[in-house]
Amino acid sequence: MKTTRSLCSCHTPDGAQLVLHEHDGHYFLRIDGVQLMSTTASASEQTMAELACNGVPASKQRILIGGLGFGFTLRRVLECCAADAIIDIAELLSEVITWNRAHLQAVNGLLLDDPRVRIHLRDVYELLDGKQRYDAILLDVDNSPDALVQTGNARLYNHGGVQRVMAALQPKGRVVYWSAHRDRSFAKVLRRVFKQVECVEAKAYPNAKRFTHTLFVADRD
Template structure:
C-alpha cells in the first residue's frame, strides 16, 4: 500500500491547522483534519467555470475568488480567448506557493499564463474596489465551503445582504456571479433574489461518475 505523505503545513487565518497531502499521485487539502478539497473531485469547479463563461462578451474581465487546486482557473482559461483578463484572488499565500511547488504538474503552471493576475488578498476587498471599466463580467466565488464558512468565519460576509450588494456593484451590467457550495441552501437563494435576477441553484457532482449530486452552484445575474 502506498503511503500518504504530508507535503506542507500552515495555519488558517482563524488558527486551524491546514495540511497538504499526496497519495498515489493525488493531492488532498485538509483543515483541522477534515478534507476540504482534492484533485480527485473537480467536476463542480469545472462546471462553475463553464456556466460563468456562457455569457461572456469579447475581452472579458473575470474574477475568481479562491485558487484551490486551480481547476476553475484551468477551465476558464480553456474557454476564453487571448484577450481575457483573469484575476485570481487567494487569501493565503501558502496556497499559491503550494500550487507552484507541489502542484505544478497538476495546474500550478496556469499561474504563469499571461492572461492571469494572481492577487494575494481577500476577495471581499478586491470586489469592493472594482468600479467603472474595472468591473467584472463574471465573478466566481469558490470561497471556503459556501454560505456556511469552514475555513474562516469572516468569509460569511460575502453571502450576506451587504456583501451581495457589494458584489453586484463590482459586476458589469449583465454580469454574472456564481457561488460554489458544499451544501444546498434554500435561504441563500432567497437572499440572492433580493439583489439579483435570474437566480438559480444547480446541483453538481464532485466527479463525473458520481451517483449523487453533492455540491451546489448558486448563479445570479445583474440587470
C-alpha cells in the same frame, strides 16, 4: 500499502490548520482535518467555470476568481476565454500560491504563468470594491456559506456582501458561488438582491451517481 504524506501546512487568519496531503498521486487540502478539496474530484469546480463563462463577451473578458485552491476553476476559465482576457484571481493564503508553484505544477500550477492571469494575494472581498467591474465573478472560497475557511468570509454571503458582488459586475454580468450543499437561506439572500437566481446541482466527479454540490448562479440586469 500506499501511505498518505503530509507535504506542508499553514494556518488561516483564524488559526485553523490547512494541510496539503498526497496519496497515490492525488492531492488533498484539509482544514482542521475536514477535506476542502482534492484532485480526485474537480468536476463541480469546472462546471462552475463553464456556467460563469456562458454568456460573457467573445473577447476581452474580465473575470474574477475567488480562491485558487488547486486551480481547476482557473484552468476551465482559461479554456473558455479568449487570448485577450484578463483573469484576476484572489487567494487569501500565500502558502497556497507557493504550493501550486512547488508541488502542484503538474496539476494546474503552471497556469499561474499564463499571461492572462493576475494572481493577487488578497482577500477576494477587497477586490469587490467596485473599482473594477467584471463580466463574471466566481466565488469558491469555502465549503459552503455555513462552513467557512475563515469567519471573515461570512461577509461574502450576507445581504451587504451580495450587494457588493452585484455592484462589481458589469451589466448582464454573472456571479457563481460554489457550495458543498444546497443552502436554502443563502438562496433567499441572493434572491433579495438579484432578480435572476438559479441553484444548479453539480457532480463532484464525472461518473458520480448523485449531484452532491450546488452552484448558485445569479445574473445582473
